[in-house]
Amino acid sequence: MSNPANPWTADLDLLVGAARLAGARALDFFRKGPEVWWKNGGHSPVSAADFAANDILKKELLSARPNYGWLSEETDDDAGRLDCETVFVIDPIDGTRAFIAGKDIWCVSAAVVHRGRPVAGVLFAPSLDELFTAAADGVALKNGEPIHVTEPDASRSTRMAIPEDMTQDLHRGLSGGVHRISHVPSLAYRLAMVADGRIDATLVKRNAHDWDLAAADLILSRAGGALVTLDGEALLYNRPTVSHETLAAAGLSRLSGLVDASRHLAGH
Template identity: 60%
Template sequence: MDTVSEQWRQDLDLIIDAAREAGEIAHGFFGASPEVWWKNEGKSPVSAADFAANDRLQSLLLKARPNYGWLSEETDDDTARLTMDTLFVVDPIDGTRAFLNGEKTWCVSVAVVHRGSPVAGVLVAPALKEEFSAVAGGPAFKNGAPVSVTSGRNGSELVIAADEALVKRFDPTFRSDVRRVRHVPSLAYRLAMIADGRIDGTVVKRDSHDWDLAAADLILDRAGGCLTDLASNRLTYNRESVSHEMLVAGAPHAVGSLLPQLHP
C-alpha cells in the first residue's frame, strides 16, 4: 500500500469522526428554532447550528492537521489557503433552509482537497441516519455498504433533479422521457442521491461553491458518476474564486443525455 493512499485513508477516518461530532451538535438544534441571521444581502440564512458545527469541525480538524488549509462556508476566507497543497473544504450544514424548515435532507459536508482534487470526503445526514463516504481510489459507501450510480437501462425514463423552468426548455421529445423529482435544497445530498442510484442526474445552477460540492463530487465519482461543467471539464477546487458556473452531474448515461440540452 503506497504512503499517499494511506494518508488519505487516515484523513478519511479523521473527517468521518469530526463530521459525526458536528452532526450531533447540529442535530441538537434541529427542530428547536435556533437563532438565524441573513447573509449575502439577505439571500441566505445562517443559524446558530451552522456556527456551532463549524466551530467544532475547525477545532478538531486543524488541531489534527495544523499544516492543512481551511475553506468553509461559515468562516471568513483566508487567501493563505491558495498556498496550501492540501486543505479541508467544509460546509457545516449543507441545506440550511431545509434544516430550518424541519426537513431532514441536510448534511454535514467535509472534504480533503489535494492540489485541486478531493481525495477524501464524507457527508453525514443525522436526521436521516445516513452517512456517505469515499477516498481517492476506493469505492463509495452509504452506511458502510458500497453504492453505485444507475446503469441507464434502455427504455427507462431519466429521473433528474432540475429546475422546472429549465426542463421546460428541453427538446420536447427528450422531455417526454424525463421525470423531475421534488427539489432537494442540499446540493451535496442531491449528488449523494445520484451516487446511491435514487436518481440519474441533476443540473446545478450557477453560483454553487466548493464547500457545496467537494465531498459529494468525490463520492459521486467513486460511485461511477461524474460532475462536470458544460464543456465536460471536471472541477478544480481551491481556486481564487470558489464559485462555479452551471454544472451537470449524474451517471454517465445521464450526463451524456443532459449536456446537449443545456447548450444554447
Template identity: 60%
Template sequence: MDAHANRWSEDLALIRLAAAEAGKIALGYFGKAPEVWWKNGDRSPVSVADFAANDKLQGMLLEARPSYGWLSEETDDDTGRLERETLFVVDPIDGTRAFIGGEKTWCVSVAVVHHGRPVAGVLVAPALGEEFSAALGQPALKNDQAITVSHPQSQDPLKLAVAEDVLKFVQPQHRTSVQRVRHVPSLAYRLAMTADGTIDGTIVKRNSHDWDLAAADIILERAGGQLVDADGSRLVYNRESVKHGVLRAGAGHALDKLRMFMPDDPTG
C-alpha cells in the same frame, strides 16, 4: 492507486469522525427553531447550528492536521489557503433552508482537497441516519455499504432532481424522456442521491461554491459518476474564486442525455 492512498484513508477516518460529531451538534438544534440570520451578500440563511457545527469541525480538523488549509462557508476566507497543497473544504450544514424548515435532507459536508481535487469526502445526514463517504482508491459507501450510480434500461425515463424552472429548458421532443424528482435544497445531498442511484443526475445552477461540491464530488466519482462543467471538464477546487458556473452531474448515460436534451446553460 494514488501514492498517497494511505494518507487519504487516514484523512477519511478523521473527517468521518469530525462530521459525525458536528452532525450530533447540528441535530441538537434541529426542529427547535434555532436563531437565524440572513447574509448580506446573497440573502441566504445561516443559523446558530451552522456556527456551532463549524466550530466543532474547525477545532477537531485543524488540531489534527495543522499544516492543512481551511475553507468553510461559515468562516471568513483566508487567502493563505491558496498556498496550501492540501486543505479541508467544509459546509457545516449544507441545506440550511431545509434545516430551518424542518426538512431532513440536510447534511454536514467535509472534504480533503489536494492540488485542486478532492481526495476524501464525507456527507453526514443525521436527521436521516445516513453517511456517505469515499476516498481515492476506495469505493463510495453509504452507511458502510458500497454504492454505485444508476444503470437503467435505455427506454427508462431520465430521473432528474432539478428545479422546475430548469426542467422547462428540456427540448420539447425529449420531455417525455425525463422524470422530474422533487427538488432537494441540499446540493450535496442531491449529488449523493446521484451517487447511490436514487436519481440519474442533476443540473447545478451557476454560483455554487467549493464547499457545496467537493465532498459530494469524490463520492460521486468513486460511485462511477461525474460532476462536470459546461465543457465536460472536472472541477478544480481551491482557486481564488470558489464559485462555479452551470454544472452537470450524473452517471455516464445521464450526462450524455443531458448534453443532448438541454442547452449548455439552461439557467441563463
C-alpha cells in the same frame, strides 16, 4: 479504518469522526428554533447550529492537520489557503433552509482537497442517520455499503431532481424524456442521491460553491459518475474564486448525453 495503500483513508477517518461530532451538535438545535441571521444581502440564512457545527469541525480537523488550509462557508476566507497543496473544504450544514424549517434533508459536508481535486469526502445526514464516504481510488459507501449510479434504461424517462425552469427542452434532448423529482433542499445530498441511484442525474445552477460540491463530487465519482461543467470538464477547487458555473451530474454512461442536452442552460 485507514488503508496503508491509500494515504487519504486516514484523512477520511478524520473527516468521519469530525462530521459525526458536528452533526450531533447540530441536532441539539434541530426543530428547537435556533437563532437565525441573514447574509449575502438577506438572501442566505445561517443559524446558530451552522456556527456551532463549524467550530467543532475547525477544532477537530485543524488540530489534527495544522498544515492544511481551511475553506468553509461559515468562516471568513483566508487567502493563505491558496498557498496550501491540501485544504479542508467544509459546509457545516448544507441545506440550512431545510434545517431551519425542520426538514430532514440536510447534511454536514466535509472534504479534503489536494492540488485542486477532492481526495477524501464525507456527507453526514444525522437526521436521516445516513453517512456517505469516499477516498481517492476507493469505493463510495453509504452506511458502509457500496453504492453505484444507475445505468441508462431505454424503457423509462430520466429521473432528475432539477429546478423547474431548467427542464426546458431537456425532454427532447434526453432519450425517454425527463421525470422531474421534487425539490431536494440540500445540493450535496442531491448529488449523493445520484451516487446511490435514487435519481439518475441532476443539474446545478450557477454560483454553487466549493463547500457545496467537493465532498459530493468525490463520492459521485467513486460511485461511477461525475460532476462536470457544461463543457464536460471536471471541477477544480481551492481557487481564488470558489463559485462555479452551471453543472451537470450523472453516471458516466449518461453524462455526455446530459451535457449535450443541457448546454443551452449555461448561465442558469
